[in-house]
Amino acid sequence: MNNNENNIILFSNDELKNIEDIKSHYPDSKSALLPVLWIVQEKYGWISEDSMKCVGDLLDIPYEHILGVVTFYTMFNSKPIGKVHLQICTNVSCMIKGGRELFKYVSDKLGVKNKETTSDGMFTIEEVECLGSCESAPMMQVNNKEFYENLTKEKIDKLLEELHKKNI
Amino acid sequence: MKIILKDIPDLQKLDIYESNGGYSTLKKALKDMSPDDIINEVKASNLRGRGGACFPTGLKWTFMPKVTEKPKYLCCNGDESEPGSFKDREIFEKNPHQFIEGTLLSCYAMGIKTAYVYIRGEYYKWINLLQKAIDDAYKKGYIGKNILGTNFSTDIYIHRGAGAYICGEESALMNSIEGKRGYPRVKPPFPATYGLWGNPTTINNIETLANIPEIIKNGHEWFLKIGEPKHPGTLLFGVSGHINKPGVYELETGTPLMTIINDYCGGMIDGKEIKMVIPGGSSMPPLTKEEALTIKMDDASLKAIGSAIGTAGVIVMNEDTDIVKVLERISQFYYHESCGQCTPCREGTGWLMRILKRINNGEGRIEDLDLLTDVSQNIEGNTICALGDAAAWPVKWTVKKFRDEFEKKIKKESVSLPVKNKVHSLR
Numbered sequence: 001m002n003n004n005e006n007n008i009i010l011f012s013n014d015e016l017k018n019i020e021d022i023k024s025h026y027p028d029s030k031s032a033l034l035p036v037l038w039i040v041q042e043k044y045g046w047i048s049e050d051s052m053k054c055v056g057d058l059l060d061i062p063y064e065h066i067l068g069v070v071t072f073y074t075m076f077n078s079k080p081i082g083k084v085h086l087q088i089c090t091n092v093s094c095m096i097k098g099g100r101e102l103f104k105y106v107s108d109k110l111g112v113k114n115k116e117t118t119s120d121g122m123f124t125i126e127e128v129e130c131l132g133s134c135e136s137a138p139m140m141q142v143n144n145k146e147f148y149e150n151l152t153k154e155k156i157d158k159l160l161e162e163l164h165k166k167n168i
Numbered sequence: 169m170k171i172i173l174k175d176i177p178d179l180q181k182l183d184i185y186e187s188n189g190g191y192s193t194l195k196k197a198l199k200d201m202s203p204d205d206i207i208n209e210v211k212a213s214n215l216r217g218r219g220g221a222c223f224p225t226g227l228k229w230t231f232m233p234k235v236t237e238k239p240k241y242l243c244c245n246g247d248e249s250e251p252g253s254f255k256d257r258e259i260f261e262k263n264p265h266q267f268i269e270g271t272l273l274s275c276y277a278m279g280i281k282t283a284y285v286y287i288r289g290e291y292y293k294w295i296n297l298l299q300k301a302i303d304d305a306y307k308k309g310y311i312g313k314n315i316l317g318t319n320f321s322t323d324i325y326i327h328r329g330a331g332a333y334i335c336g337e338e339s340a341l342m343n344s345i346e347g348k349r350g351y352p353r354v355k356p357p358f359p360a361t362y363g364l365w366g367n368p369t370t371i372n373n374i375e376t377l378a379n380i381p382e383i384i385k386n387g388h389e390w391f392l393k394i395g396e397p398k399h400p401g402t403l404l405f406g407v408s409g410h411i412n413k414p415g416v417y418e419l420e421t422g423t424p425l426m427t428i429i430n431d432y433c434g435g436m437i438d439g440k441e442i443k444m445v446i447p448g449g450s451s452m453p454p455l456t457k458e459e460a461l462t463i464k465m466d467d468a469s470l471k472a473i474g475s476a477i478g479t480a481g482v483i484v485m486n487e488d489t490d491i492v493k494v495l496e497r498i499s500q501f502y503y504h505e506s507c508g509q510c511t512p513c514r515e516g517t518g519w520l521m522r523i524l525k526r527i528n529n530g531e532g533r534i535e536d537l538d539l540l541t542d543v544s545q546n547i548e549g550n551t552i553c554a555l556g557d558a559a560a561w562p563v564k565w566t567v568k569k570f571r572d573e574f575e576k577k578i579k580k581e582s583v584s585l586p587v588k589n590k591v592h593s594l595r
């Protein structure tokens with residue numbers, strides 16, 4: 001397979017056009033790496049070795065560099081994860097408002113430990129650092145996007161149920 | 169006094185911002201002021217950076233070369249990853265155009281044609297809010313080519329981070345924009361001479377830039393009259409912890425901490441006593457209750473008692489809080505976020521965390537307290553970037569100010585806690 005074919009498999013034409021636009025934001029197209037990795041992750045949920053190689057071809061960056069970048073940033077997943085990624089903050093402001101107990105509650109309820117995925121592939125849970133929402137502690141982020149704030153056991157129960165329904 | 173988070177409904181919308189005088193300062197400045205006029209005004213206003221180090225903004229801008237063949241860049245720092253800080257997102261949400269106008273004025277002042285707004289990856293919602301504001305401003309000709317019919321052109325792009333506290337450090341931030349791992353660079357060379365892609369670059373915090381339009385509009389004398397003259401203006405205090413109404417409060421510098429806690433945050437939950445307050449994000453040395461009762465919140469007042477204003481992220485902890493556990497959690501954070509380039513930081517942060525864990529597990533020794541101080545002093549000042557200091561300060565000062573808490577744990581006296589870290593939200 002040549003590079004072109006790879007990239008067409010990884011990205012749609014619209015996405016490729018978008019990537020061209022992103023490249024034009026920087027004097028050096030290699031700087032488009034983070035935004036392009038975001039596109040891959042949002043589409044596939046994680047960034048595989050093959051994806052990294054394709055992105056490398058597209059932006060003319062060696063695979064090793066991309067691997068280094070993907071593993072440096074905690075939000076990039078270099079392994080597949082569950083459909084719903086629950087990231088619970090346990091840093092100070094959340095911790096003193098029950099963040100750790102909340103994490104344990106979710107962990108016990110789902111029967112998985114930190115960074116593990118439930119056997120049905122639905123939920124991955126992760127203890128994370130401060131998400132910049134300390135006023136609404138304890139809180140968590142779902143799928144790198146939505147914040148759920150001022151959490152209680154009741155709110156978590158309801159939310160997990162909803163997320164489960166939405167994702168089967 | 170509010171300069172940024174004004175009480176105007178829907179100010180985030182471009183037409184509302186315009187009808188309240190928005191972008192008129194840019195218009196006027198492009199017509200009547202030279203770039204140097206703007207720099208001089210900012211210098212005279214004594215505006216100090218809101219990203220943590222309190223560096224004089226006008227002075228920083230003068231480090232940029234005036235005549236150069238190279239392109240110049242502005243990085244707007246919205247990484248906001250210091251635990252306890254959540255103020256910049258409030259600007260993205262409530263008054264993004266004032267930040268954009270400030271960015272444009274800054275670019276005009278320094279002869280910059282491209283600005284990048286670096287925003288932490290978790291702020292997905294706020295990235296979209298700011299992007300909408302930027303798009304609207306492009307459409308109206310405030311950003312882009314030949315702004316408002318002049319020959320001043322500037323582009324503003326958002327660069328989304330991907331989870332790494334260290335990318336808030338200015339040189340790590342530039343590496344991250346360049347598509348690399350967020351490793352801080354050895355300085356010198358400083359960003360003003362060798363920044364993004366080796367070109368002259370200035371890095372400013374979002375709140376710093378959002379202050380610029382009002383300073384240019386009202387003049388430095390007006391600004392100097394707000395709050396403490398040596399650290400004038402307002403601060404966006406992000407207050408969290410054991411208080412009734414956590415949130416972001418814009419107040420003049422020099423506002424007493426207890427005024428913030430009692431008059432704005434509705435006092436302590438259940439009327440409990442304060443035990444410890446972190447005044448400016450988790451890397452700032454903590455305050456004891458006695459200090460908290462009298463301290464005014466500005467750079468000089470906090471420095472005088474061995475702490476600092478940082479990002480004005482205030483974490484309030486009550487009498488039931490297990491201080492040693494809190495410190496262990498803080499140390500765990502810095503250990504996790506150390507990029508690993510410097511031995512004192514990489515190894516030292518691990519040592520700190522492990523010693524604190526040992527004390528919390530009931531296996532501490534009294535010598536551990538000196539060891540904690542010793543390890544933090546060996547990190548401090550011996551590293552490429554200030555993350556090392558950020559990891560060392562809270563440990564050194566918490567041990568110093570709350571030594572009895574540690575000793576009680578080590579001597580296994582009951583640390584009179586009714587419930588360890590009482591859970592408020594899960595009851």
Ligand SMILES: Cc1cc2nc3c(=O)[nH]c(=O)nc-3n(C[C@H](O)[C@H](O)[C@H](O)COP(=O)(O)O)c2cc1C
Binds near residue numbers: 219220249373376
């Ligand atoms: C480890 C570390 C993290 C930092 N994080 C941030 C941040 O999230 N936001 C910020 O504005 N400045 C942060 N800073 C400070 C920046 O390096 C820089 O001083 C600041 O953005 C300059 O802006 P100012 O002069 O307007 O304050 C951090 C510094 C260090 C050492």
Ligand code: SF4
Binds near residue numbers: 554555
């Ligand atoms: S002080 Fe720590 S975070 Fe900063 S460069 Fe050194 S190892 Fe990296």
Ligand code: FES
Binds near residue numbers: 089129133139
């Ligand atoms: S400590 Fe949890 S969001 Fe800041």
